[in-house]
Amino acid sequence: MAYTIAEKILMRASGSKTVEPGEIVNAKVDVAMSHDNAALVSKVFGEIGVPKVWDASKIVIPIDHRVPANNIKVAEGHVKIRNFVKKQGIKHFYDVREGVCHQIMPEFGHVAPGLLIVGTDSHTTTYGAFGAFSTGIGATEMAAVWASGELWLKVPETFKITLDGSLKEHVFSKDVILQIIGDLTAEGANYKSIEYYGTAVDEMSVGSRMTITNMSMEMGAKSAIMVPDQKVFDYLKTRTNEKLEAVIADADAVYEKELKYDVSQIGPKVACPHTVDNVKDVGEVAGTVVHQAVLGSCTNGRVEDLKAGSRMLAGKKIHDDVRLIIAPASRQVYLEAMEEGLIQKFVKAGAIVINPGCGPCLGAHEGIIAAGENCIASTNRNFQGRMGSTEAGIYLASPATVVASAVAGVITDPREGSTW
Amino acid sequence: MVAGKVWKYGKDVNTDVILPGRFLDSYEPEYLASHAMEDLDKEFAKAVKKGDIVVAETNFGCGSSREQAASCLGYCGVQAVVAKSFSRLFYRNAINQGIAVIESPECVDALNKGDEVDFDLLGGTIKNLTTGKTLTFRPLPPFVMEILESGGLVEHLKKKMAK
Numbered sequence: 001m002a003y004t005i006a007e008k009i010l011m012r013a014s015g016s017k018t019v020e021p022g023e024i025v026n027a028k029v030d031v032a033m034s035h036d037n038a039a040l041v042s043k044v045f046g047e048i049g050v051p052k053v054w055d056a057s058k059i060v061i062p063i064d065h066r067v068p069a070n071n072i073k074v075a076e077g078h079v080k081i082r083n084f085v086k087k088q089g090i091k092h093f094y095d096v097r098e099g100v101c102h103q104i105m106p107e108f109g110h111v112a113p114g115l116l117i118v119g120t121d122s123h124t125t126t127y128g129a130f131g132a133f134s135t136g137i138g139a140t141e142m143a144a145v146w147a148s149g150e151l152w153l154k155v156p157e158t159f160k161i162t163l164d165g166s167l168k169e170h171v172f173s174k175d176v177i178l179q180i181i182g183d184l185t186a187e188g189a190n191y192k193s194i195e196y197y198g199t200a201v202d203e204m205s206v207g208s209r210m211t212i213t214n215m216s217m218e219m220g221a222k223s224a225i226m227v228p229d230q231k232v233f234d235y236l237k238t239r240t241n242e243k244l245e246a247v248i249a250d251a252d253a254v255y256e257k258e259l260k261y262d263v264s265q266i267g268p269k270v271a272c273p274h275t276v277d278n279v280k281d282v283g284e285v286a287g288t289v290v291h292q293a294v295l296g297s298c299t300n301g302r303v304e305d306l307k308a309g310s311r312m313l314a315g316k317k318i319h320d321d322v323r324l325i326i327a328p329a330s331r332q333v334y335l336e337a338m339e340e341g342l343i344q345k346f347v348k349a350g351a352i353v354i355n356p357g358c359g360p361c362l363g364a365h366e367g368i369i370a371a372g373e374n375c376i377a378s379t380n381r382n383f384q385g386r387m388g389s390t391e392a393g394i395y396l397a398s399p400a401t402v403v404a405s406a407v408a409g410v411i412t413d414p415r416e417g418s419t420w
Numbered sequence: 421m422v423a424g425k426v427w428k429y430g431k432d433v434n435t436d437v438i439l440p441g442r443f444l445d446s447y448e449p450e451y452l453a454s455h456a457m458e459d460l461d462k463e464f465a466k467a468v469k470k471g472d473i474v475v476a477e478t479n480f481g482c483g484s485s486r487e488q489a490a491s492c493l494g495y496c497g498v499q500a501v502v503a504k505s506f507s508r509l510f511y512r513n514a515i516n517q518g519i520a521v522i523e524s525p526e527c528v529d530a531l532n533k534g535d536e537v538d539f540d541l542l543g544g545t546i547k548n549l550t551t552g553k554t555l556t557f558r559p560l561p562p563f564v565m566e567i568l569e570s571g572g573l574v575e576h577l578k579k580k581m582a583k
């Protein structure tokens with residue numbers, strides 16, 4: 001038998017000799033991540049009635065969604081989490097200062113090739129950029145994982161997507177994944193695992209790869225995996241003691257669908273309201289007035305994203321009628337961005353820098369939008385009401401497109417009038 | 421078996437409209453129930469009754485992993501969601517909350533907003549009392565039925581561990 005990466009990891013985690021797509025396996029979880037919803041998980045865990053979690057060293061809890069707490073109920077939830085962490089002796093807890101879960105999981109070495117990682121967050125697919133099988137689950141099933149260390153999973157069919165060619169100037173991995181989601185649609189990869197290959201992937205930084213695995217969820221993917229290379233090993237080797245060994249697919253593994261892209265043919269893209277698969281060339285929506293712009297999130301809030309955005313400033317000021325909000329994905333990103341002078345550049349240009357965390361991405365605080373307003377964001381979801389009013393429009397784009405638009409006051413092609 | 425009414429919606433009904441992020445600050449069942457579907461259908465939370473079913477086109481529940489999108493429907497008394505297809509996270513969450521999820525394009529096409537129905541999970545049928553038609557659907561896998569019969573994953577685990 002020949003197997004895909006997802007099949008091999010699930011086979012190992014479930015102790016099965018063979019697996020096939022559609023089969024349900026009971027798998028042992030290597031790492032279990034929960035963010036603010038750990039408050040709900042711990043409540044359900046209490047109801048199950050097991051006194052101790054299965055393994056206090058395998059649970060990771062970052063608080064990142066509403067940080068610092070934006071109301072009393074949220075503050076109380078955070079207190080519950082801190083108490084639970086102390087009582088259970090959870091080893092890896094990151095309080096509100098640290099940043100977005102999907103950024104700090106790799107930063108603190110909680111991901112590694114071949115691991116089965118589950119998280120109570122849909123964008124847990126991100127860690128596939130490191131060769132892990134990682135997927136989102138609900139709070140109740142996470143409580144079951146905390147109690148037993150196990151979870152039922154259906155073995156997914158796999159899609160193979162090959163990205164060859166070189167990205168053009170002003171085009172980023174965000175544009176590539178938007179193109180793919182536009183082609184496959186919001187449900188085009190429902191329940192599937194995606195394996196990404198190709199020279200364009202090899203050329204990408206680890207962060208750019210994370211943008212692709214992160215957003216693969218937006219077409220329904222259960223997991224999105226890339227074969228880890230030296231860049232990934234270099235990133236992880238000082239951060240984890242886990243074995244750094246790639247799980248690779250067999251040459252004759254069976255794929256349900258195979259797609260190929262030449263990324264040099266892809267230009268800047270924008271996902272328009274109100275679905276992520278409503279993808280257009282930036283030129284088609286250029287000139288649309290924006291009131292808010294957001295550069296941040298687990299999708300595009302890393303140093304390379306801030307750098308790409310800052311290059312679009314080119315000494316100019318943010319448009320008077322636009323609020324540009326910068327949310328570094330983590331404290332480490334924030335520090336590095338300061339050292340590189342990026343934060344100063346943005347503040348001088350009139351941007352608002354907020355603390356690392358999810359911030360306005362999920363419409364909880366720090367940049368809610370009103371009816372009739374438009375926001376262009378480097379985040380990953382533009383559902384109606386996601387960032388505030390249901391009568392507001394959210395446009396998703398690359399960091400360069402976001403900042404170019406913030407400067408111009410209207411959606412702008414980053415290639416236009418650029419000085420680089 | 422409880423008789424109920426059909427609430428029918430389109431495709432890609434996402435978790436941000438089923439339960440908007442602004443209401444995720446509490447886990448109180450009544451609070452969640454009172455805001456269910458608020459950004460899609462303001463009437464829903466006011467008029468929904470125990471035994472009602474939600475019917476929708478493809479990709480129901482896409483978006484976030486928030487379990488409250490499933491539990492708020494359960495707290496409203498919704499006993500089943502029937503759709504042409506589901507997002508995987510909503511599908512799992514609903515089962516874990518004890519809500520039946522039926523994937524059946526035929527059933528969806530034969531049910532209209534406001535129809536009176538008798539939903540029978542064990543029998544695998546939906547009787548449309550308004551049109552007089554009886555619809556059948558493929559039974560759920562045995563381990564899913566076990567969870568649903570226990571009333572959700574927590575009750576199921578409790579039972580399992582008591583053994």
Ligand code: SF4
Pocket residue numbers: 065100101102121123297298299357358361362379380
């Ligand atoms: S930044 Fe946005 S998408 Fe990422 S984890 Fe936070 S809320 Fe979710």
